[in-house]
Amino acid sequence: MSADVASSHSEEAVYVYQAPVRLWHWANAGSILVLAITGYFIGSPPPAVGGEASASFLFGWIRYLHFAAAYILIIGFVFRVYWAFVGNTHARQIFLPPVWRGSFWKELFHELTWYAMIAKEPLKYSGHNPLATLTMHVMFVWGIVFMICTGLALYGEGAGMGSWQYDLFSSWIIPLFGQSQDVHSWHHLGMWLIVCFAIVHIYAAVREDIMSRQSIMSSMFSGWRTFRDGRPADDGH
Amino acid sequence: MTETFYEVMRRQGITRRSFLKFCSLTAASLGLGPTFAPQIAHAMETKPRIPVLWLHGLECTCCSESFIRSAHPLAKDVILSMISLDYDDTIMAAAGQQAEAIIEETIEKYDGNYILACEGNPPLNQEGMSCIIGGRPYLEQLKHAADHCKAIISWGSCASWGCVQAARPNPTQATPIHKVPGLAPKPIIKVPGCPPIAEVMTAVITYILTFERFPELDRQGRPKMFYSQRIHDKCYRRPHFDAGQFVEHFDDEGARKGYCLYKVGCKGPTTYNACSTVRWTGGLSFPIQSGHGCFGCSEDGFWDKGSFYDRLTDIHGFGIEADADKIGGTAAAVVGVAAAAHAGVSAIKRARQKGGEN
Ligand code: HEM
Ligand code: SF4
Numbered sequence A: 001m002s003a004d005v006a007s008s009h010s011e012e013a014v015y016v017y018q019a020p021v022r023l024w025h026w027a028n029a030g031s032i033l034v035l036a037i038t039g040y041f042i043g044s045p046p047p048a049v050g051g052e053a054s055a056s057f058l059f060g061w062i063r064y065l066h067f068a069a070a071y072i073l074i075i076g077f078v079f080r081v082y083w084a085f086v087g088n089t090h091a092r093q094i095f096l097p098p099v100w101r102g103s104f105w106k107e108l109f110h111e112l113t114w115y116a117m118i119a120k121e122p123l124k125y126s127g128h129n130p131l132a133t134l135t136m137h138v139m140f141v142w143g144i145v146f147m148i149c150t151g152l153a154l155y156g157e158g159a160g161m162g163s164w165q166y167d168l169f170s171s172w173i174i175p176l177f178g179q180s181q182d183v184h185s186w187h188h189l190g191m192w193l194i195v196c197f198a199i200v201h202i203y204a205a206v207r208e209d210i211m212s213r214q215s216i217m218s219s220m221f222s223g224w225r226t227f228r229d230g231r232p233a234d235d236g237h
Numbered sequence B: 001m002t003e004t005f006y007e008v009m010r011r012q013g014i015t016r017r018s019f020l021k022f023c024s025l026t027a028a029s030l031g032l033g034p035t036f037a038p039q040i041a042h043a044m045e046t047k048p049r050i051p052v053l054w055l056h057g058l059e060c061t062c063c064s065e066s067f068i069r070s071a072h073p074l075a076k077d078v079i080l081s082m083i084s085l086d087y088d089d090t091i092m093a094a095a096g097q098q099a100e101a102i103i104e105e106t107i108e109k110y111d112g113n114y115i116l117a118c119e120g121n122p123p124l125n126q127e128g129m130s131c132i133i134g135g136r137p138y139l140e141q142l143k144h145a146a147d148h149c150k151a152i153i154s155w156g157s158c159a160s161w162g163c164v165q166a167a168r169p170n171p172t173q174a175t176p177i178h179k180v181p182g183l184a185p186k187p188i189i190k191v192p193g194c195p196p197i198a199e200v201m202t203a204v205i206t207y208i209l210t211f212e213r214f215p216e217l218d219r220q221g222r223p224k225m226f227y228s229q230r231i232h233d234k235c236y237r238r239p240h241f242d243a244g245q246f247v248e249h250f251d252d253e254g255a256r257k258g259y260c261l262y263k264v265g266c267k268g269p270t271t272y273n274a275c276s277t278v279r280w281t282g283g284l285s286f287p288i289q290s291g292h293g294c295f296g297c298s299e300d301g302f303w304d305k306g307s308f309y310d311r312l313t314d315i316h317g318f319g320i321e322a323d324a325d326k327i328g329g330t331a332a333a334v335v336g337v338a339a340a341a342h343a344g345v346s347a348i349k350r351a352r353q354k355g356g357e358n
């Protein structure tokens, strides 16, 4: 690997992340950060503030921020699903991992050996590698769907019977989990799933940016994937 | 023809004035508005009294205790004369063979017309041997009575959800009424709570008897008029919640000032019941008003949700019992450490390769 990296810096580039996807990515990341912090405080509130109740709205603001960020997340996610239909092929990748293809699993195995430091160099992709695709599909896409559904179910309880959140979400999700308390617990646990994903996601992005054969981090700003060697990409783009 | 409700009441010495008061009171507690009071009165004057068979399975009788303590003495008198309570082993005079005979009598006489009020639930294990009534498993009695009734009221958390006798590991397999296998498919109304509030019980039964139908139910079969909001939605400590003023310990300054009990485990935000509006003991108080958090007694499986004093409750099913922060925090820490270790090894590998180059 090192020989290639050192010798050929023929930086051909592919346009991967269209502007709406990049915008969504960062808005989404920001709202998740806010949701995780405020969500944690909803579960374990900060020490009590003194004075008259009318003089403070601390917990109200924490919850308000959570709900505001939640709606940004939801609208963004709905838009992102829409973009999977109208955007370029890369926009569909995390929603439809080609699990029916043998080559997907073979390459995924190769990626695992790369992470296990057995393989000498990773394959080269203009989109996501198979391991990343699968992780994003399972932990992120379904994780966020889970958070949105359980979150709206909890929100519907406050909004009350007759609200669309209650009718569409709370009315069946709460009995499905048993009772409201269980939905709280699982929504809370979902946060930790998202946190685990974020750790892996950020670590892998930094590591691949340094060690793989293509750009990672800068691509999510510019949209362009640049390569560090001139050999063809393995996902045929 | 059988007597009307009104005739029974008059016979029991209730004045017309009291009767009309009761009707307006009930209309109000049902949230029906004053125009409904005459409607209730009319129904009671003209309709024959509907008999109620009140059976007891595995339970602690707190529902009956609550019921007979309905705040308004008027309501209590009226209700007790109103529902015939042809059989209720707690408050009936008869006992033994004589009492059991009444069940059969009622079932035969009012076949298809009586209301079956269930307090408690049947255990299914050992063919129901953990609850024997008059020498036979309660399970049999329940099924038999359900076959011939018009509708079923599941009183309290026991009949509605299972309650303490169904708590993990539930050795007798105590089962809420709507889940009893082989039970006749009759309409069931759940009135959960441990016990349910007396006024809620009387209002529900008045509604059913006067209008001859259930009040509007939610998806889980609870009357919407009493169970459509959480304790938290109408709690008078809610301003402290929004302000971020919480009791941290039961003996702290916050507790003295009446702050919100969220951090000492109040389940008000997840509990559907009418305590914060109707209150208890005649509207005198309710748990939160006396300084203790709600522990969710009207919710499914509230015994199995860990400590009454924790906000984050235990999750079972991973072979461990821990709350979301313990499980999730541990997972995140493991992932974080793994990522750091992986980064370290990656750095060494890279350094070695770089070293090889030079
Ligand atoms: C990545 C996304 C999200 C994260 C990490 C997150 C995290 C959390 C956490 C940790 C809690 C505390 C649960 C508890 O212990 O009771 C919470 C509560 C809540 N979340 Fe989220 N959440 C997310 C998305 C959403 C969404 C999309 C909604 C939709 C409106 C939402 C609505 C709520 C509501 C209504 C509560 C309960 C607030 C209360 O009890 O006062 N959340 N969230
Ligand atoms: S005391 Fe309980 S029900 Fe009342 S506001 Fe606080 S958390 Fe909600």
Ligand code: SF4
Pocket (backbone or CB within 6 Å): B193, B194, B231, B271, B273, B275, B286, B287, B288, B293, B294, B295, B296, B297, B298
């Ligand atoms: S406040 Fe909560 S625990 Fe107490 S009686 Fe009401 S529902 Fe049950």
